[in-house]
Amino acid sequence: MAKVTYIQHDGTETVIDVKTGLTVMEGAVKNNIPGIDADCGGACACATCHVYVKQEWLEKTGTKSAMEESMLDFAEGVEPNSRLACQIKMSDALDGLVVNLPESQH
Amino acid sequence: MSDAAAHVVILGAGHAGGTAVALLRQYGHTGPITLIGDEPIPPYQRPPLSKAWLKGEADADSLALKPLEFYAENNVDFRPNVTATALDRAAKTVALSSGDTVSYDVLILATGARAIALPIPGADLSGILFLRTAAHAEALKATVGPGKTLAVVGGGYIGLEVAASGRALGAEVVVIERETRLLARVAAEPLSTFFKGYHETHGVRFELGASVTGFTGQDGRVTGVTLADGRTLPCDAAVVGVGAHPNDELAKAAGLETARGVVVDLDARTSDPAIFAIGDVAHRPMPIYDRMFRMESVPNALEQAKQAACAITGRPRPPGECPWQWSDQFDLKLQIAGYAFDADSVILRGEPATAKFAIFHLKGDQVQSVEAINSPPEFMMGKILILNRKPVDKARLADPSISMKEVAA
Ligand SMILES: Cc1cc2nc3c(=O)[nH]c(=O)nc-3n(C[C@H](O)[C@H](O)[C@H](O)COP(=O)(O)OP(=O)(O)OC[C@H]3O[C@@H](n4cnc5c(N)ncnc54)[C@H](O)[C@@H]3O)c2cc1C
Ligand code: FES
Numbered sequence: 001m002a003k004v005t006y007i008q009h010d011g012t013e014t015v016i017d018v019k020t021g022l023t024v025m026e027g028a029v030k031n032n033i034p035g036i037d038a039d040c041g042g043a044c045a046c047a048t049c050h051v052y053v054k055q056e057w058l059e060k061t062g063t064k065s066a067m068e069e070s071m072l073d074f075a076e077g078v079e080p081n082s083r084l085a086c087q088i089k090m091s092d093a094l095d096g097l098v099v100n101l102p103e104s105q106h
Numbered sequence: 107m108s109d110a111a112a113h114v115v116i117l118g119a120g121h122a123g124g125t126a127v128a129l130l131r132q133y134g135h136t137g138p139i140t141l142i143g144d145e146p147i148p149p150y151q152r153p154p155l156s157k158a159w160l161k162g163e164a165d166a167d168s169l170a171l172k173p174l175e176f177y178a179e180n181n182v183d184f185r186p187n188v189t190a191t192a193l194d195r196a197a198k199t200v201a202l203s204s205g206d207t208v209s210y211d212v213l214i215l216a217t218g219a220r221a222i223a224l225p226i227p228g229a230d231l232s233g234i235l236f237l238r239t240a241a242h243a244e245a246l247k248a249t250v251g252p253g254k255t256l257a258v259v260g261g262g263y264i265g266l267e268v269a270a271s272g273r274a275l276g277a278e279v280v281v282i283e284r285e286t287r288l289l290a291r292v293a294a295e296p297l298s299t300f301f302k303g304y305h306e307t308h309g310v311r312f313e314l315g316a317s318v319t320g321f322t323g324q325d326g327r328v329t330g331v332t333l334a335d336g337r338t339l340p341c342d343a344a345v346v347g348v349g350a351h352p353n354d355e356l357a358k359a360a361g362l363e364t365a366r367g368v369v370v371d372l373d374a375r376t377s378d379p380a381i382f383a384i385g386d387v388a389h390r391p392m393p394i395y396d397r398m399f400r401m402e403s404v405p406n407a408l409e410q411a412k413q414a415a416c417a418i419t420g421r422p423r424p425p426g427e428c429p430w431q432w433s434d435q436f437d438l439k440l441q442i443a444g445y446a447f448d449a450d451s452v453i454l455r456g457e458p459a460t461a462k463f464a465i466f467h468l469k470g471d472q473v474q475s476v477e478a479i480n481s482p483p484e485f486m487m488g489k490i491l492i493l494n495r496k497p498v499d500k501a502r503l504a505d506p507s508i509s510m511k512e513v514a515a
Contacts, residue, residue: 022168030172032180034132039405041151042168045432045441046405047486067439067482074486 002095006033009103018090025049025085035101042086047071048105049085054098061088077102111137112211117190122385122407123216124149124171129415131180139182144189155243156267157434161274193360219350219386228321233328233343249343252276257331257341261288263433265347269310270435279310286315294465297477300458352387365389367400373417374410384410393426395447403431428489441485444475444492456506471497483510
């Protein structure tokens with residue numbers, strides 16, 4: 001288990017214990033946290049699991065694949081700390097991770 | 107008609123039904139929700155059954171939309187292993203296989219579709235499988251592996267995914283298709299040709315233009331597939347993927363309007379205002395194409411779950427979407443946006459030999475649909491162009507050295 005804090009666009013914070021091996025997207029969806037749609041269930045095909053990773057965690061979440069990079073390129077409101085939450089697998093090293101959710105996933 | 111205390115009963119605990127439950131709670135519906143499903147497990151995702159799950163890259167936990175506890179914690183009466191058998195619209199009740207009856211204020215039909223069986227000799231032999239449910243996928247996984255031959259009847263997306271996963275598991279695979287090309291009903295010709303070549307490179311064999319007339323067996327187990335030309339192709343198991351039929355019988359018997367599925371409006375409401383129908387079972391309007399049709403895709407199930415949940419909780423209707431879906435085969439990611447209705451030209455962008463290209467279908471100078479192989483920008487921008495109907499310059503669209511953002515600018 002590793003803790004992830006999800007911060008909604010309106011500032012609401014939810015802290016979830018996510019099983020290691022699951023993704024940051026799965027942690028949100030399985031706990032019915034609004035703001036991550038994840039239409040494709042993690043196939044890196046939809047870009048509706050867009051999150052902003054708190055700066056100090058960015059490096060630990062690893063590098064983006066070419067596929068993720070080019071999907072993100074077309075998401076709305078993309079920033080240098082944007083990631084697709086389905087491409088970040090939870091590990092002990094990510095215990096305490098904080099992600100902000102965009103206003104909408106389209 | 108928003109009534110936060112209404113009892114919502116959902117028939118069918120699949121992707122659409124499970125999503126409707128989650129959205130109703132997210133949108134503040136406080137009344138009781140009853141979710142009735144004939145499968146033994148809570149709602150789960152089907153796409154991985156032919157892809158990551160079949161190859162052993164995803165477990166049961168990751169298939170589930172929500173963990174089992176979610177339902178009790180959110181005041182949802184989830185009843186697995188129960189089939190809805192009849193609908194009484196006057197009394198607003200549903201009869202169940204358990205002998206119980208439930209009453210509803212609002213009913214959502216989310217009964218999905220079922221795999222079509224082939225009405226041919228030998229079709230009931232063991233080892234002849236479908237792929238619609240997790241139980242089907244378990245049975246399939248147990249029979250494919252090194253030294254085994256898998257026959258896939260039907261060269262559609264699910265058939266091709268099973269073929270690719272079967273090869274990844276070390277099985278011999280032969281795909282048998284009645285049409286003379288793969289994906290004949292759903293994809294452009296260059297895409298069919300590309301998939302055939304790519305699969306062949308990975309050891310999949312094809313029998314195109316071949317009709318299956320029966321199955322041979324020994325001791326009750328399938329041993330081969332017989333074709334119209336008289337040949338019998340030996341196999342240890344056969345997967346039949348020749349399409350699906352909507353589970354709309356309850357609705358029909360109750361006198362709801364049906365066409366190729368249960369007819370609904372833009373709120374996913376049926377001809378009875380207290381009843382909604384969502385997902386694979388629904389025949390729905392699609393304003394960007396100005397017509398009604400039935401779709402079998404996760405994005406469609408999600409969109410309609412959202413439409414129904416919005417209508418039930420008094421939220422504004424979601425803005426119109428561009429329908430889309432995806433398929434994973436070997437290291438290929440196919441993303442499809444839109445439908446090629448009324449298209450009058452086809453533009454190829456990129457080189458199929460590089461396994462990175464897209465096929466655009468246009469009506470005049472407007473994009474109707476795009477099939478993108480390992481090409482997210484073409485897919486993502488294609489979706490936007492389909493929705494906003496912005497005219498495009500065909501020559502620029504065909505030139506991959508001009509970025510999609512520039513093409514659409
Ligand atoms: C192997 C496979 C791969 C797929 N891959 C993709 C993909 O890559 N991308 C994509 O977009 N889509 C894909 N799909 C399609 C997608 O899974 C479906 O469109 C989606 O599941 C539809 O959701 P639904 O809730 O309408 O139907 P379902 O998920 O089928 O759920 C309907 C449920 O209702 C139950 N039911 C039926 N009748 C009754 C009754 N009378 N009483 C109680 N319960 C009942 C059924 O048993 C089922 O559990 C795939 C489908 C399959 C089978
Ligand atoms: S869930 Fe679809 S891209 Fe992440």
